Amino acid sequence: VIQAWYMDDSNEDQRLPHHKDPKEFVSLEKLAELGVLSWRLDADNYETDEALKKIRESRGYSYMDFCDICPEKLPNYEEKIKSFFEEHLHTDEEIRYCVAGSGYFDVRDHNDAWIRVWVKKGGMIVLPAGIYHRFTLDTDNYIKAMRLFVGDPIWTPFNRPHDHLPARKEYLEAFVEKGD
Ligand code: KMT
Ligand code: NI
Numbered sequence: 001v002i003q004a005w006y007m008d009d010s011n012e013d014q015r016l017p018h019h020k021d022p023k024e025f026v027s028l029e030k031l032a033e034l035g036v037l038s039w040r041l042d043a044d045n046y047e048t049d050e051a052l053k054k055i056r057e058s059r060g061y062s063y064m065d066f067c068d069i070c071p072e073k074l075p076n077y078e079e080k081i082k083s084f085f086e087e088h089l090h091t092d093e094e095i096r097y098c099v100a101g102s103g104y105f106d107v108r109d110h111n112d113a114w115i116r117v118w119v120k121k122g123g124m125i126v127l128p129a130g131i132y133h134r135f136t137l138d139t140d141n142y143i144k145a146m147r148l149f150v151g152d153p154i155w156t157p158f159n160r161p162h163d164h165l166p167a168r169k170e171y172l173e174a175f176v177e178k179g180d
Contacts, residue, residue: 035128088157130171
């Protein structure tokens with residue numbers, strides 16, 4: 001339910017997979033080194049799922065809502081789709097649990113290369129505070145994601161460059177090896 005790979009650098013439709021030729025996959029362990037955490041959960045039973053409950057309790061994810069991304073349900077759809085795909089960071093974790101559909105969360109690696117993380121039904125990911133990233137739907141054009149947060153949510157995106165923010169500095173100190 002979660003696969004990741006390095007992206008090519010073509011300017012084709014953002015909803016296409018953008019694999020390199022040959023394909024270059026990225027392991028979940030490598031993602032974890034960048035601070036990107038992931039789980040596989042039972043999306044048909046999220047209301048009663050003990051595994052989800054444990055993650056929420058241990059990480060303090062008290063807030064929860066859903067984001068349904070389709071033209072009928074998301075106000076200002078076209079505008080939002082565009083802004084999700086602007087490279088940005090947040091001052092807090094971005095936590096998304098895909099309960100239906102699928103989408104691409106692109107994250108920058110240590111060398112500023114794009115890694116495309118394909119999250120499908122049952123996949124949950126945490127992007128750490130301060131990582132540069134962006135989001136797009138894939139060609140299926142639909143995702144329903146649970147959004148989690150520690151306390152009152154702050155969704156503000158800071159478009160790149162925002163390197164002076166404490167969250168950015170702390171991210172680099174925590175997850176980018178010295179001298180890399
Ligand atoms: C974000 O912050 O990029 C989003 O909320 C995208 C939609 S969540 C699948
Ligand atoms: Ni974001």
